[in-house]
Amino acid sequence: MSKELISMLSSRLVAVISFFLALTLVKGFEGTIGVNYGTVANNLPPPAQVAHFLLESTVINRVRLFDANPEILRAFAHTGVAVTISVPNDQIPDLTKLNFAQQWVEDYIQPHTPATNIVRILVGNEVISTANKLLIVSLVTAMETLQTALVAASLDRRIQVSTPHSLGILSNSSPPSTGKFRQGYDTHVIKPLLSFLRDSNSPFMVNPYPFFDCSPDTLDYALFQPNAGVFDENTQLFYTNMLDAQLDAVFSAMKLLGFDDLEIVIAETGWPSMGDATQFGVDAKSAAEYNGNLMRHVTSGVGTPLMPNRTFETYIFALFNEDLKPGPTCERYFGLFRPDMTPVYDIGILRPTVAAAANIQHATCLLIITVGLLIIKNHG
The missing domain is CATH 1.10.287 (Helix Hairpins)
Structure with a gap:
């Protein structure tokens, strides 16, 4: 030759x-990266078109909804996409009653399963951070009651029950080894919640957002870019990105209560592509860097310094820019896609053509x- x-x-x-x-x-x-499908907008495509787009044109096969919209659930029927639905915060007190929980399952779950692959129900969102005493004291009971209703409907092996938390549940997070839950909530709410999750084989879900915690000095640290890093003297471990530090702070808090064996799922994280002139690092380039590096990192199997050799099921916020969201400009520009389903930036979400x-x-x-x-x- x-x-x-x-x-x-x-x-x-x-x-x-x-x-x-x-x-x-x-x-x-696939199987690890999902997306939050928010609908606070008046210009989004029909759910059936969205489901077809995700299935045929992207590598995303996990979707988290902020409600249990029947039209969206029907749209994902027979697609195989793993769907997580949510019980709104205001329904949590009612969900503590078994008859309400059974009716909720009958109305929102049973008409759609198994055609729609509903894998998880989230009871509220960031409930502890609301500081609403009625919601907080009702949370674990509501989760337990919903689980009982799923058992009665023979759906407990198919569908998990959990609830997402903001990092506001931590009283300390730096350095990561000192992470602990807020006093009072730790033993009265979070410990029973963790016990429920362990017993039902469900994950602990958190919403870490390096975007909201970074400063001009820590922007590279937040974006997974080369930086000086952070050294934890207690563990002699070195952190090269903020997300790892946030996750390890949560892990340390769980370990303190004896629950370091539970899986951690990132229910929500992202970076806006546009914001107000006074904000730094709010542009399409930074959003692409964060979300692209995020995807590579959580699927790499490297894990974090305290949780090595792990991948993390992760849901990027959000699928679309949502023009009706209140608050500063950036709140309306977290989307990976515009409402016409063109990408805001390219991070490898779109599939190579067949x-x-x-x-x-x-x-x-x-x-x-x-x-x-x-x-x-x-x-x-």
Whole structure:
């Protein structure tokens, strides 16, 4: 075999392998990366169109809803997409009553399962951070009652029950090894909640947002960019990004209560692509850096300094820019996509076309056959 031919085949083989590695990395996001599908907007496409778009054009196969919208649940029927739905905060006190919980399951779950792959129900969102005493004291009982209703409907093995928390549940988070839950809530609410999650084999869910905690001096640290890092003297561990530090602070708080065996799921995190002129690091470039690096990091298997060799199920906020969200400008620009479903920036969410993949696969087969025949001819 000539050196020129070997060189040519080697170049083609390297190109093909590189392409397949890229496809593998993109495919690796599946099953781990989800998206929050918010609907606080008046210009979003119909749910059926959204479901088709996610299934056919993206690598996203997990979706979190902030309610149990029947039209959206029907749209995801027979897609296989794992859907997480939510009970609104104001329904939590009612959910402590078994008849209400059973009726809720009958109304919102049973008409859609198993056609729609509902995998988790979230009871409220950031309930402890609301400081609403009625909601807080009702939370764990509501989760237990909902679980009882799922057992009665033989859905408990299919559907988990959990609730997401803001990092406001921590009284201390820096350095990460000193993380602990707020006094009072730790033993009266969070410990029983963690016991319920362990007993029902459900994850502890958190909403970490480096965006809201960073300053101009820590922007690179928040964006997974090269930076000086943070050293935790207690553990002698070094942190190169803020998300790891936030997750390890939560882990330390859980460990303090004896629940370091529970899975942690990132229910919500993201970065806006536009904001007010007074804000720093609020642009499409920074959003692409955060969300792109986030996806690579949580799926890499590296884990965090205190939780090595883990991947984290992660839901990016949000699927679309939502024009009716209140608050500062940035609140309306967390979307990965515009309402017309064009990407705000490219982070590898969109799938390679089926045609391109098929062509490469065909080229690979031909290349392998060619190399094999040449080797046989040369050495036969």
